[in-house]
Amino acid sequence: QEQLVQSGAEVKKPGASVKVSCKASGYSVTSHDINWVRQATGQGLEWMGWMSPNSGNTDYGQKFQGRVTMTRNTSISTAYLELSSLTPDDTAVYYCARLTMTARSGMPPEYFFDVWGQGTLVTVSS
Amino acid sequence: EIVLTQSPGSLSLSPGERATLSCRASHVISSGYLAWYQQKPGQAPRLLISGASSRAPGIPDRFSGSGSGTDFTLTIDRLEPEDFAVYFCLQFSTPPSFGGGTKVEIK
Numbered sequence: 001q002e003q004l005v006q007s008g009a010e011v012k013k014p015g016a017s018v019k020v021s022c023k024a025s026g027y028s029v030t031s032h033d034i035n036w037v038r039q040a041t042g043q044g045l046e047w048m049g050w051m052s053p054n055s056g057n058t059d060y061g062q063k064f065q066g067r068v069t070m071t072r073n074t075s076i077s078t079a080y081l082e083l084s085s086l087t088p089d090d091t092a093v094y095y096c097a098r099l100t101m102t103a104r105s106g107m108p109p110e111y112f113f114d115v116w117g118q119g120t121l122v123t124v125s126s
Numbered sequence: 127e128i129v130l131t132q133s134p135g136s137l138s139l140s141p142g143e144r145a146t147l148s149c150r151a152s153h154v155i156s157s158g159y160l161a162w163y164q165q166k167p168g169q170a171p172r173l174l175i176s177g178a179s180s181r182a183p184g185i186p187d188r189f190s191g192s193g194s195g196t197d198f199t200l201t202i203d204r205l206e207p208e209d210f211a212v213y214f215c216l217q218f219s220t221p222p223s224f225g226g227g228t229k230v231e232i233k
Contacts, residue, residue, distance in 0.1 A: 035222070045171070045214060045224040061221055095170055102176075108158035110177035111218040116170035 002026035004034075004096050004117035011123045017084040020120045022096035029077040030054040033099040035113060036070065036081045038092040046092075050099065053079055086124045093119040128153050130215050130225035138233040145202040147228045149215035154195050159218040162191055162200045165227075166211045174213075175200065205230070 007021040022034060036048040049060035051070035058070045069082040079096060097113035104110075129152040139145055149160070157178035163171035173182040175191035178198055188203040202209055210232050215225040 037224075044226045045216075047222045047224065059220075097170075107177070108156050110158040110161075110180065112161040112173055112176035112182075113163075113171075113216070114173050114176075114182070116172075119170055 002098075002115050004098060004115055006094075006096060006117040006120045009121040009123070011125065012086050014087055014124055014126055016086050016124075017082060018086060018122050019080055019082045020094050020096075020122070022079045022081070022117050024053075024077045024079070024098075029072070029079070030074055034070075034072070034079040035097045035099055036068075037095045037097055037113075039095070039119075040089075040092040043092075048081070048094075051079060083122075086122075088124050091122065091124045093121050095119050127221055128155060128217055128219050128223055130217055130223055132213075132215060132225035132228050134228060135226070136229040136231060138231045139205055140233045141205050141207055143205050145200075145205055145209075145230050147200040147202075147213055147230075149193075149198040149200070149225050151196045151198070151217060153219075155217050155219050157194050157198075160191075160193070160198050161216045161218075163214045163216060164209075164211050165214065171214060202230070207232075 005023045010018050012018050030053045033050050033052050035050040039045050051058045053072045067084050072079045096117040098115040100114045102110050131150045133148045160178045162175040165171045179191045190201045192199050212227045212229045214227045
């Protein structure tokens with residue numbers, strides 16, 4: 001069964017950093033890009049960026065540039081999200097999600113997040 | 127950045143009724159770049175539809191997607207009790223962005 005399993009909840013003080021892990025199982029982690037998405041309580045979903053576990057290439061959302069780092073350790077099939085200079089506005093559930101692309105004859109390629117981690121609650125409070 | 131606007135924000139319906147959810151993009155997007163998700167409290171989103179109209183494996187055929195260009199629709203025929211949830215659209219033009227969601231509530 002293909003799945004992503006994330007690390008547990010974190011409580012951080014303002015100004016601190018947090019590192020969340022996302023371990024892939026049931027498939028090769030290097031075969032799909034990993035994206036990170038967050039959701040504040042009662043709010044919508046916000047895309048943070050993606051990383052290619054194969055190459056290590058990344059692309060971050062403009063809002064998070066300079067504060068976010070996405071890395072991976074392929075030997076343990078794990079991707080990481082690190083967010084620094086935390087403020088209470090960063091309190092949210094953070095999800096990793098696998099990006100899949102399919103291409104069918106005569107149809108445009110399709111992109112979608114098909115496997116999600118269970119989410120990691122990060123609480124930022126003094 | 128492409129902005130996705132979902133309407134209505136919430137929908138009150140009874141089991142057995144049809145739900146029609148709209149997702150409008152601020153710019154034209156390829157239909158292959160539009161997906162729909164269901165989310166229940168305390169759970170991660172679940173993929174329903176990719177490529178605007180392709181049902182994901184295991185998704186019942188009462189769920190259907192349509193649309194192109196800037197206007198996309200998710201239809202849920204004959205609502206079942208387990209269908210009451212929040213639904214999001216997501217587009218994959220760079221950067222990816224989500225709609226604000228439509229909450230389907232039991233009337």
